[in-house]
Amino acid sequence: MYLCLMKFAVIGSGNVAWHYSKMWSDAGFTLTKAYARNIEKWKICYAQFPEVAFSELSEIHHDVDFVLLAVTDHQIVPVSHLLHQDAVIFHPSGATDAAAINQKNWGVIWGIYSFVKGQALDYAQIPFCIEGSNEHTVQLIEKIMHSISPAVYRTHLEQRQKAHIAAVFGNNFITLLLQTSFEVLKEANLPVDLVTPTLLQLATNVQHQTPETLQTGPAKRGDFSTLTKHLAILSDRPDWKSIYLHLTNELLKKYEHREL
Numbered sequence: 001m002y003l004c005l006m007k008f009a010v011i012g013s014g015n016v017a018w019h020y021s022k023m024w025s026d027a028g029f030t031l032t033k034a035y036a037r038n039i040e041k042w043k044i045c046y047a048q049f050p051e052v053a054f055s056e057l058s059e060i061h062h063d064v065d066f067v068l069l070a071v072t073d074h075q076i077v078p079v080s081h082l083l084h085q086d087a088v089i090f091h092p093s094g095a096t097d098a099a100a101i102n103q104k105n106w107g108v109i110w111g112i113y114s115f116v117k118g119q120a121l122d123y124a125q126i127p128f129c130i131e132g133s134n135e136h137t138v139q140l141i142e143k144i145m146h147s148i149s150p151a152v153y154r155t156h157l158e159q160r161q162k163a164h165i166a167a168v169f170g171n172n173f174i175t176l177l178l179q180t181s182f183e184v185l186k187e188a189n190l191p192v193d194l195v196t197p198t199l200l201q202l203a204t205n206v207q208h209q210t211p212e213t214l215q216t217g218p219a220k221r222g223d224f225s226t227l228t229k230h231l232a233i234l235s236d237r238p239d240w241k242s243i244y245l246h247l248t249n250e251l252l253k254k255y256e257h258r259e260l
């Protein structure tokens with residue numbers, strides 16, 4: 001079958017339901033049915049797809065080539081048990097083991113990116129980890145996803161879970177640190193523009209240099225006088241101080257200095 005003739009359905013009305021619907025529709029696939037447990041959210045999520053019809057879960061597999069199960073991680077398995085066993089189910093989770101889902105034909109299409117409903121994204125830039133219940137399904141997913149992005153990786157569960165941990169370190173933790181950095185500036189009545197240029201420099205350089213070669217700062221230099229001054233200044237913010245101390249000690253260990 002020509003890929004562009006493929007029809008799909010989506011379950012959920014959140015960030016990934018919105019983005020994967022748009023991503024595949026933009027690539028020529030047809031979204032014909034969707035289900036969400038809240039009808040108002042359904043209307044908002046699928047407003048941009050005039051052809052889509054609401055479907056009950058029990059009917060959603062009829063006359064589509066695959067169903068995207070874009071619900072909260074811990075609901076993937078329970079919701080799969082509400083679907084017909086013949087449904088071809090793809091889930092988008094980095095952390096969820098698909099083996100317990102109810103269908104014999106399942107796949108995983110995990111985009112390693114932050115999907116936020118309504119934000120414009122260039123899907124061709126996104127790496128995808130894929131997995132499937134059998135070789136035929138993996139090849140089908142590979143074809144579907146190669147029509148979206150050149151970065152499609154066959155992974156097994158353990159690799160996907162490790163990649164998920166890597167994404168938590170490389171994205172979620174960095175975002176938390178940035179949030180802290182911005183709050184520190186705000187407290188000093190300074191603009192965030194003070195740190196954004198170094199952040200952009202890092203994001204650019206890390207594409208062709210290792211993080212090790214890009215590291216600078218007082219912990220790498222073993223500058224204990226600056227480090228203890230910073231900790232003293234942070235003494236009225238135990239939450240920031242504990243992050244600072246923990247990460248500083250990790251850096252000191254890495255660069256073979258004594259710990260604080």
Ligand SMILES: NC(=O)c1ccc[n+]([C@@H]2O[C@H](COP(=O)([O-])OP(=O)(O)OC[C@H]3O[C@@H](n4cnc5c(N)ncnc54)[C@H](OP(=O)(O)O)[C@@H]3O)[C@@H](O)[C@H]2O)c1
Nearest residue numbers: 012013014015016038070071072073075092093113114115
């Ligand atoms: N967002 C990302 O950046 C990202 C990236 C990669 C992978 N993922 C994966 O994508 C999946 C969805 O994430 P998301 O960000 O789209 O989450 P989300 O925005 O919170 O949306 C979750 C959706 O699941 C629905 N839902 C939860 N339990 C349900 C149930 N029992 N029956 C029917 N619908 C149910 C929610 O409905 P209500 O609104 O009614 O609660 C909502 O529509 C997760 O597996 C996540 O790990 C997300």
